[in-house]
Amino acid sequence: MKTKSPISGKYKYGFHKPEHYVFKSARGLDIEGVRNISLHKHEPAWMLERRVMAHMIFTKKALPTWGADLSTIKFDDIFYYIKPTDKKANRWEDLPPEIRDTYDRIGIPEAEKKFLAGVSAQYESEVVYKSIQSSLSKKGVIFLDMDSGLREYPDLVRQYFGTVIPSGDNKFAALNTSVWSGGSFVYVPKGVHVDLPLQAYFRINAANMGQFERTLIIAEEGSYVHYVEGCTAPIYSTDSLHSAVVEIIVKKGARVRYTTIQNWSNNVYNLVTKRARVEEEGAMEWVDGNLGSKVTMKYPSVYLMGRKARGEVLSIAYAGPNQHQDAGGKAVHYAPETTSQIISKSISRGGGRTSYRGLVEVFPGAHHCKSKVVCDALILDESSRSDTYPTMKIHEHETQIEHEATVSKIGDEQLFYLESRGISKPQAESMIVNGFIEPIVRELPLEYAVEMNRLIQLQMEGSVG
Amino acid sequence: MKNYSFVCKVTDLPPGSMRTYVVNGKRIALANVDGSYFAVDDACTHEQCSLGSEGALDGNVIICGCHGAQYDVTTGHVMAPPAPRDVQSYETKADNGSVYIKA
Amino acid sequence: MKTITGHSVVVKKVAGGTVSESYAVGKNAQLILVYVVDGSTDTDISPSVHLVGVGASATIISLISGSAHGKIRVHTLQHHVASGTTSDLLVKSVLRGHSEALYDGSIRVDASAQKTDAYQRNENLLLDEHTHATSSPALEILANDVRCTHGAVVKTLDENELWYLCSRGIDRDTGRDMIASGFLKSALTRITDEKDRTLVEQKISEF
Numbered sequence: 001m002k003t004k005s006p007i008s009g010k011y012k013y014g015f016h017k018p019e020h021y022v023f024k025s026a027r028g029l030d031i032e033g034v035r036n037i038s039l040h041k042h043e044p045a046w047m048l049e050r051r052v053m054a055h056m057i058f059t060k061k062a063l064p065t066w067g068a069d070l071s072t073i074k075f076d077d078i079f080y081y082i083k084p085t086d087k088k089a090n091r092w093e094d095l096p097p098e099i100r101d102t103y104d105r106i107g108i109p110e111a112e113k114k115f116l117a118g119v120s121a122q123y124e125s126e127v128v129y130k131s132i133q134s135s136l137s138k139k140g141v142i143f144l145d146m147d148s149g150l151r152e153y154p155d156l157v158r159q160y161f162g163t164v165i166p167s168g169d170n171k172f173a174a175l176n177t178s179v180w181s182g183g184s185f186v187y188v189p190k191g192v193h194v195d196l197p198l199q200a201y202f203r204i205n206a207a208n209m210g211q212f213e214r215t216l217i218i219a220e221e222g223s224y225v226h227y228v229e230g231c232t233a234p235i236y237s238t239d240s241l242h243s244a245v246v247e248i249i250v251k252k253g254a255r256v257r258y259t260t261i262q263n264w265s266n267n268v269y270n271l272v273t274k275r276a277r278v279e280e281e282g283a284m285e286w287v288d289g290n291l292g293s294k295v296t297m298k299y300p301s302v303y304l305m306g307r308k309a310r311g312e313v314l315s316i317a318y319a320g321p322n323q324h325q326d327a328g329g330k331a332v333h334y335a336p337e338t339t340s341q342i343i344s345k346s347i348s349r350g351g352g353r354t355s356y357r358g359l360v361e362v363f364p365g366a367h368h369c370k371s372k373v374v375c376d377a378l379i380l381d382e383s384s385r386s387d388t389y390p391t392m393k394i395h396e397h398e399t400q401i402e403h404e405a406t407v408s409k410i411g412d413e414q415l416f417y418l419e420s421r422g423i424s425k426p427q428a429e430s431m432i433v434n435g436f437i438e439p440i441v442r443e444l445p446l447e448y449a450v451e452m453n454r455l456i457q458l459q460m461e462g463s464v465g
Numbered sequence: 466m467k468n469y470s471f472v473c474k475v476t477d478l479p480p481g482s483m484r485t486y487v488v489n490g491k492r493i494a495l496a497n498v499d500g501s502y503f504a505v506d507d508a509c510t511h512e513q514c515s516l517g518s519e520g521a522l523d524g525n526v527i528i529c530g531c532h533g534a535q536y537d538v539t540t541g542h543v544m545a546p547p548a549p550r551d552v553q554s555y556e557t558k559a560d561n562g563s564v565y566i567k568a
Numbered sequence: 569m570k571t572i573t574g575h576s577v578v579v580k581k582v583a584g585g586t587v588s589e590s591y592a593v594g595k596n597a598q599l600i601l602v603y604v605v606d607g608s609t610d611t612d613i614s615p616s617v618h619l620v621g622v623g624a625s626a627t628i629i630s631l632i633s634g635s636a637h638g639k640i641r642v643h644t645l646q647h648h649v650a651s652g653t654t655s656d657l658l659v660k661s662v663l664r665g666h667s668e669a670l671y672d673g674s675i676r677v678d679a680s681a682q683k684t685d686a687y688q689r690n691e692n693l694l695l696d697e698h699t700h701a702t703s704s705p706a707l708e709i710l711a712n713d714v715r716c717t718h719g720a721v722v723k724t725l726d727e728n729e730l731w732y733l734c735s736r737g738i739d740r741d742t743g744r745d746m747i748a749s750g751f752l753k754s755a756l757t758r759i760t761d762e763k764d765r766t767l768v769e770q771k772i773s774e775f
């Protein structure tokens with residue numbers, strides 16, 4: 001039963017409000033449901049076909065037999081596509097007190113707080129947004145939400161959509177391909193350097209932090225872009241399953257950095273497939289921070305397809321009570337002289353469990369390639385757990401592949417030294433933990449780094465969840 | 466018909482379908498693309514999943530059922546990762562209601 | 569399951585076939601377990617060591633020479649049950665011809681095994697073009713007052729090392745053999761007690 005509301009506006013810089021349907025699908029997912037999603041969005045026929053095929057693959061594929069426990073996900077109990085364009089505004093007072101407190105103590109600016117809490121329907125910086133879009137479009141850079149990207153640049157999207165992560169890749173890639181909505185579309189022309197990090201919350205019309213976001217980033221030869229998503233503040237979500245797909249194409253000599261800080265509330269299953277295809281002399285850097293959610297399974301990957309391509313994954317995982325962070329990275333070397341590096345730092349506390357899971361694979365012909373993986377894990381107390389599950393599959397003899405991992409607790413000597421300087425134990429522990437993750441935190445944009453440090457401090461002092 | 470081995474009857478494999486057969490001890494995937502027959506090695510070069518029995522045929526593209534790797538069934542060329550290499554392609558012949566391959 | 573209560577040094581030569589054994593190491597007991605593998609044919613080795621007594625320790629070393637079409641599988645378990653236990657595992661392989669080494673193993677530290685010190689390392693030297701190595705060392709740690717490290721390396725011969733030997737008048741093939749042999753033998757330095765190490769070297773030379 002749908003009612004059509006006649007609100008539709010078009011902003012100057014391609015900032016659409018899609019047709020305003022209040023549409024509540026039935027729970028669960030069938031082919032009709034998938035078709036309806038595509039129809040409501042007025043998508044080209046080829047996208048509908050992809051969604052339908054992906055749905056068939058989703059129903060046939062099994063859940064992974066490894067990783068976190070996904071047995072309690074009730075696929076038939078989820079609304080796969082609902083949101084009306086103007087969300088019902090929440091009241092600030094209705095938010096759980098811990099979340100309000102955290103926002104205050106981390107130091108999130110007032111306007112951002114309200115936006116993140118869903119209190120205001122729009123981030124109150126439209127002026128900023130417009131001036132950013134103007135400078136981008138002068139350079140020929142496209143930065144839109146994915147729905148608008150498909151609508152305005154269908155041929156460009158069709159050329160690349162699903163080429164890095166086909167729907168057959170895994171059950172959740174198939175799910176996302178069938179019901180995706182929202183996410184970002186970024187295109188950077190040849191030789192263009194985008195100096196300012198593109199932030200997900202600048203594209204404010206589509207449902208931010210949606211359940212099944214689909215992001216596609218194309219960096220032409222010699223270009224550079226840094227994309228940032230998520231935030232350190234805990235995001236309260238009633239949606240229990242988040243399954244995003246991010247595909248990135250890095251052409252010859254281009255460089256892309258993709259930073260994510262995820263802090264979903266503790267009821268969320270966060271299952272993400274992220275992969276970059278890197279051509280000759282290109283470089284891809286994933287900076288991945290996993291702080292929230294009940295379960296996260298995420299392994300940012302790089303396929304090094306061209307000679308001298310480079311890939312890097314920097315990963316931080318923090319698991320508190322009742323959390324399981326199953327994260328890591330994959331580097332697959334298809335071409336010679338390619339290099340990869342995966343650095344993972346994880347912390348488990350209060351019964352939390354962190355698992356590093358990674359793959360380095362070198363195919364025949366990828367001679368003279370190098371890879372180094374370093375995983376360090378801190379277990380802070382007796383009830384917590386830490387695992388490391390790396391795999392190396394090397395089919396080319398002229399290579400240099402290394403992996404090291406260490407699991408330990410905070411050193412007694414370090415603690416003693418700080419305590420002897422009058423610093424309390426919880427404070428000392430949080431200083432040490434912040435020092436432990438510093439090599440990765442320093443790669444974050446400044447405001448994220450500051451928020452991250454404060455958040456860790458709060459978590460360690462037991463003031464937050 | 467020297468060097469050619471029998472695979473199946475023409476009626477066994479309608480257009481748009483693909484199946485795994487064992488010929489002379491080799492596992493091959495045989496596809497019918499609009500009435501023309503094409504044969505490639507059955508094992509995907511990524512993790513050796515069976516293309517003929519676990520994969521799908523979309524036009525002339527084989528899609529591996531395990532991780533979505535793609536090949537051109539007419540040549541065996543790999544079109545999309547994670548497969549690192551082409552699969553071997555074999556000549557085929559349809560004669561007198563039967564399909565033969567040179568393997 | 570074999571129980572170790574005192575000081576035990578076990579050295580085995582394996583050439584083809586399957587060897588699967590379990591050891592339970594008791595209080596303050598020490599086990600040194602060394603496998604020397606001739607990997608010219610398919611070989612499977614699965615040692616499991618359970619450190620069940622307080623203060624137990626185990627050193628497990630595997631020296632593998634792969635050749636021809638040999639497929640050598642090594643599957644290990646270092647299971648720490650009691651507190652104050654130590655384990656040290658090193659699996660090294662040199663692969664020639666069309667041989668392949670597959671290593672997978674775990675260090676598992678139960679919640680009761682505080683003050684565990686565990687080490688696991690797999691090193692593979694691929695000499696020839698058609699050799700392959702797969703390595704999946706795993707850590708599953710449920711106690712927090714521990715130190716657990718693991719590492720894995722897959723690489724080919726260092727040309728600088730070879731050049732050095734050639735410049736001393738040693739031909740290339742002999743040079744490669746010397747480096748490979750040195751690579752394997754150095755694993756024995758993990759045995760810290762000199763008497764034990766000498767005993768092991770002696771047993772190996774008798775094969």
